[in-house]
Amino acid sequence: MKSDSEKIEAIFKGLVQFLPPRWKSPSAVGVWSIWMCFRNQIQFGRTEVIWNNLNPNFVKKFLIEYYFEESQKLKFEDFLGSCECTLGEIVSSQRLHRPLVLFAEELSSCKEEVTLQLCGKKLDKKDLFGKSDPFLLFYRTNEDNSFTVCHKTEVIKNTLNPTWKPFTVPVRALCNGDYDRLLKVECYDWEKDGDHDLIGVFSTTLKELQRGPGEYNCYECINAKKQAKKGKKYRNSGTVELLSCRVTPVHSFLDFIQGGTQVHCTMAVDFTASNGDPRQPSSLHYMDPYQPNFYARALRAVTEIIQDYDSAKLFPALGFGAKLPPDGRVSHEFFLNGHPTNPYCEGVEGIMQAYQRTLSSVQLYGPTNFAPVINHVARGSGFNRIANSTKNAPGKNYYILMILTDGVITDMPQTCEAIVQASALPISIIIVGIGQADFEAMNVLDGDDVRLSSRGRYAERDIVQFVPFNDFIGPKYGNNLSRSQALLAKEVLAEIPDQFLSYMKTHHTGQSGDHGVPLQI
Numbered sequence: 001m002k003s004d005s006e007k008i009e010a011i012f013k014g015l016v017q018f019l020p021p022r023w024k025s026p027s028a029v030g031v032w033s034i035w036m037c038f039r040n041q042i043q044f045g046r047t048e049v050i051w052n053n054l055n056p057n058f059v060k061k062f063l064i065e066y067y068f069e070e071s072q073k074l075k076f077e078d079f080l081g082s083c084e085c086t087l088g089e090i091v092s093s094q095r096l097h098r099p100l101v102l103f104a105e106e107l108s109s110c111k112e113e114v115t116l117q118l119c120g121k122k123l124d125k126k127d128l129f130g131k132s133d134p135f136l137l138f139y140r141t142n143e144d145n146s147f148t149v150c151h152k153t154e155v156i157k158n159t160l161n162p163t164w165k166p167f168t169v170p171v172r173a174l175c176n177g178d179y180d181r182l183l184k185v186e187c188y189d190w191e192k193d194g195d196h197d198l199i200g201v202f203s204t205t206l207k208e209l210q211r212g213p214g215e216y217n218c219y220e221c222i223n224a225k226k227q228a229k230k231g232k233k234y235r236n237s238g239t240v241e242l243l244s245c246r247v248t249p250v251h252s253f254l255d256f257i258q259g260g261t262q263v264h265c266t267m268a269v270d271f272t273a274s275n276g277d278p279r280q281p282s283s284l285h286y287m288d289p290y291q292p293n294f295y296a297r298a299l300r301a302v303t304e305i306i307q308d309y310d311s312a313k314l315f316p317a318l319g320f321g322a323k324l325p326p327d328g329r330v331s332h333e334f335f336l337n338g339h340p341t342n343p344y345c346e347g348v349e350g351i352m353q354a355y356q357r358t359l360s361s362v363q364l365y366g367p368t369n370f371a372p373v374i375n376h377v378a379r380g381s382g383f384n385r386i387a388n389s390t391k392n393a394p395g396k397n398y399y400i401l402m403i404l405t406d407g408v409i410t411d412m413p414q415t416c417e418a419i420v421q422a423s424a425l426p427i428s429i430i431i432v433g434i435g436q437a438d439f440e441a442m443n444v445l446d447g448d449d450v451r452l453s454s455r456g457r458y459a460e461r462d463i464v465q466f467v468p469f470n471d472f473i474g475p476k477y478g479n480n481l482s483r484s485q486a487l488l489a490k491e492v493l494a495e496i497p498d499q500f501l502s503y504m505k506t507h508h509t510g511q512s513g514d515h516g517v518p519l520q521i
Contacts, residue, residue, distance in 0.1 A: 051194040059149045061173065066091060076102075110170075110177030114206065115246045117166040118153075123221065123238030126189035126197045130158045133190040134199060136240070140175055141182045150174055155190040160238070171206065171247065179207040187221050187240060198223060200237035209245045217242035253497035256504070263309035263398050263496075266343075267299060267351060268373040269336065270405035271358065272321035272366040274437070278359050284406050284435050285359055294434050294469050297481065298404055299355060301489040302430075303348045306400065316343035317351050318373050322362035330365055332372035368407045371414035374429065377401050378422045398500050399427045402492070406435040409442075416454040419445060423452075423459035426507075428499045430492050433468035442466035461502045465495045 050056035064087060066072070072087035089096055096102040118136065126132045135155040139147035150173050156162035175181040184203050188196040200221025209217060220236035227234045257263075276283030286293055292300070307313050320332040335343040336354035338361070345351045377399070409415055419429065431446075433439045445452060446466040452459045472484040472491070 057149050059152055061150075110172045111250050111252065112171040112177075112247050113168050113250050114171055114174060114209075115166055115168045115244070115248070116209065117164065117243040119161070119163040119241050119243055120187065120221075121161050121239050121241065123160045123162070123187065124189075124199050124223070124226075125160060126199065127158075131160045132199065133157045134159070134162045135188055135190055136164065137186045137188065138169075138174070139184040139186070140173075141184070147184055157190075163243070166244065170250065175206050179210070180205055185219070185240065187238070198225075202240060206247075209242060210247060212245055213242050217245075251501075251504070253500055256500070257309065261309075261396055261398060262311060263306060263400065263500075264315075265303065265306040265310070265400040265402060266316040266318065266377050267303070267336075268318040268320060268377075268401060268403045269295060269299075269355065269358075270321055270368060270403070270407070270434075271319050271362055271364050272368050272407060273364045274366065274368070274407045275364055275435075278364070285364070287356065287359065291481070295404055296352060296355065297485050298402075298432050298434065298469060298488060298492075299351055300348055301485040302402055302492055303351055305489050305493060307347060313347050314344040315347075315351055316377075317345045317354050318343060318376065319358055319362070320370075320373050321364070321366050321368055322358075323365045324362055328363065332369045333376040334362075367410035368405060369411040369414070370403060370405075370409055371411050371418040373403065374401065374415065374418040374422060378418070378425055378427065397426065398503070399425075400430060400496065401427060402430045402432065404432045404434055406433070407437045408439075412441060412444075413454070415445065416452060419452055419464060420454040420457055420459045423461050423463050426500075426503050427463060428496055429464045431464065431466045432488070432492060433466065433470070436470065439466065439468055461499070461506060463499055465492070467491050 045060075045062050047058040047060045050058065064072070066087055073084065074087060074090075075082055075084045085096060085102065090102045120134055123132055123134055133155050136153040137149055138151040140150045142148055151167065151169050153164045153167060156164065171177055171179075175183065182203055183205060184201065186201050187199040189199055190196055200223045202219035202221055204217070204219065211217060218239055218241045221238050221240060223237045226237060271285075275285050278285040278287065280286060281288070284293060285295060303315060307315075317336040319334050319336050322331065322334070323329065324331050324334055336351070336358045337343065337345055338354075338357060345354045422429070429445075431442055433442060443466060444450075445464045447459060447462045447464065451462065452464070467488065469484075469488055472487045473481070
């Protein structure tokens with residue numbers, strides 16, 4: 001029996017002292033987690049880039065589920081080389097010294113975040129032909145009394161009296177839920193070469209910051225070297241003052257679900273001719289009497305999970321890219337159940353029956369257009385209800401559109417526009433690639449690295465995830481299609497909780513006074 005996991009925050013510091021002092025470089029480390037059961041590497045995450053620094057102290061941290069009974073192997077890699085260890089080694093060592101300094105801390109169950117704004121006054125002038133370009137680095141105290149960077153403000157150019165933008169960090173990241181834990185704050189003058197000049201240092205606690213603006217939250221920045229040099233003549237290197245501090249609760253996806261949020265899923269299936277003649281075994285739509293095709297497997301895999309979060313268990317199922325009877329007109333937004341106005345299918349079996357009915361009645365055609373089904377879902381009868389429910393009961397409904405396709409999108413500009421428009425709605429879009437086609441364009445829609453834009457407007461949030469089914473098929477999964485089906489569903493739905501919470505946060509739902517406030521658990 002597998003034990004309950006504990007969440008561990010892994011912290012990394014660069015240690016590249018074997019390089020000559022004159023040889024500096026951008027430092028970035030990627031973290032790969034090895035799934036030993038499948039003997040393949042899965043990239044777990046990547047730090048930020050720190051330029052021109054032989055001993056980078058990375059701000060980004062990584063949350064890892066820790067199991068005592070498992071050997072959880074990790075690989076750390078950058079362009080200089082790599083090292084490997086297990087999570088157990090990191091946990092059992094106060095500090096594990098490899099080419100990186102690795103340590104970890106168990107996370108508290110704190111569900112709060114803090115929003116801070118600070119300003120500086122009369123900071124030291126550091127630039128020869130200007131003033132200073134100040135920024136702040138926040139450090140939390142570790143259990144061994146060392147310090148770890150937990151936040152970096154923006155740089156404000158050419159001023160001795162900066163006012164930094166408000167920023168929000170989890171209380172867990174700032175002090176791991178311990179409001180009395182010491183926070184160290186360093187004020188620097190930014191330099192292009194990465195060799196930033198220290199202006200001064202001060203310390204505080206979150207408990208102290210919660211007292212709000214006032215003389216007790218006005219801090220002298222002390223530069224120890226300058227103080228030692230000037231002696232009694234030295235007063236400070238300027239002050240940093242708190243302008244605002246607000247601690248608010250953070251609701252989890254589970255909080256919303258247990259508070260009554262319903263998750264609804266709409267399916268959209270590609271019926272273009274590039275899938276092949278459904279009567280031929282080579283077709284991606286071929287109905288093998290002995291096992292379902294990949295379209296059917298993907299439909300079943302996701303629906304069997306998502307139906308648990310929809311009390312009605314009614315799923316709209318759409319098709320696109322086919323010629324419809326009786327007149328042979330091409331449609332990119334028709335209902336799989338054949339009903340002219342009602343797209344809903346009852347449960348998993350209802351969807352499967354509607355899919356098979358459609359295959360026997362339509363002619364596969366083309367092209368592969370996504371925009372019509374996205375716009376239909378965003379503007380149609382189901383999403384008229386979204387507008388009403390969002391206004392009257394925020395957070396009560398969230399919608400997923402899953403598009404299953406075999407080919408290259410032929411209406412990319414229109415699809416980008418539709419996604420940008422939909423990013424303001426409580427909706428996520430999942431694209432599942434079926435077959436061996438070139439799916440490169442799908443990575444553009446999946447805005448993990450670059451936010452999607454259309455006609456100069458950026459998507460409000462990242463709502464698209466692309467998953468190729470073929471990544472879960474083959475010998476490394478034991479040629480077990482049931483296992484592949486389960487892994488596909490896991491990958492397809494993995495980003496939904498974060499996308500849901502992103503929408504709720506953007507639209508300020510779950511706050512005091514909303515009808516959609518989750519249950520307090």
